[in-house]
Amino acid sequence: MKVGHEIPVNSTAARVMGRGEVYESGKQHGSVCQDIPLPTRKPTAAELAWETFVDLSGAKFGRFTVIGLSDGIKGKWVVRCACGNYSARTSKAIRNPNNSADCCEECRHLLYLKKSEIWRRTGKHVALEELV
Ligand SMILES: [Zn+2]
Numbered sequence: 001m002k003v004g005h006e007i008p009v010n011s012t013a014a015r016v017m018g019r020g021e022v023y024e025s026g027k028q029h030g031s032v033c034q035d036i037p038l039p040t041r042k043p044t045a046a047e048l049a050w051e052t053f054v055d056l057s058g059a060k061f062g063r064f065t066v067i068g069l070s071d072g073i074k075g076k077w078v079v080r081c082a083c084g085n086y087s088a089r090t091s092k093a094i095r096n097p098n099n100s101a102d103c104c105e106e107c108r109h110l111l112y113l114k115k116s117e118i119w120r121r122t123g124k125h126v127a128l129e130e131l132v
Pocket of ligand 1 (some may be wrong): 105
């Protein structure tokens with residue numbers, strides 16, 4: 001018998017010896033989540049004249065870093081997740097202090113998987129904020 005071609009002793013061994021599984025997030029919540037950078041634009045003179053306008057470029061919240069104003073999605077900022085995916089958020093969402101667990105759709109899906117796995121193993125409910 002060739003080494004590495006033994007018959008696995010049980011299902012766990014079979015998974016360890018197997019070719020592995022491909023993971024693909026099937027999450028589609030409708031919000032933008034892509035690895036191609038979204039176009040940004042400079043704030044207009046009119047926007048800069050607003051008393052309430054704050055340039056959020058470079059701001060960090062959750063797993064996101066603000067890249068710039070979205071050129072195409074009205075009233076939103078382009079944000080990049082720590083995993084490299086791009087999404088869009090309103091300035092209200094960016095400045096919301098309760099949004100500390102915000103991340104892209106794929107990362108959010110992974111967080112939920114992680115949360116349910118911790119629950120399955122330990123019976124403990126962990127807040128998403130603790131997993132980010
Ligand atoms: Zn992400």
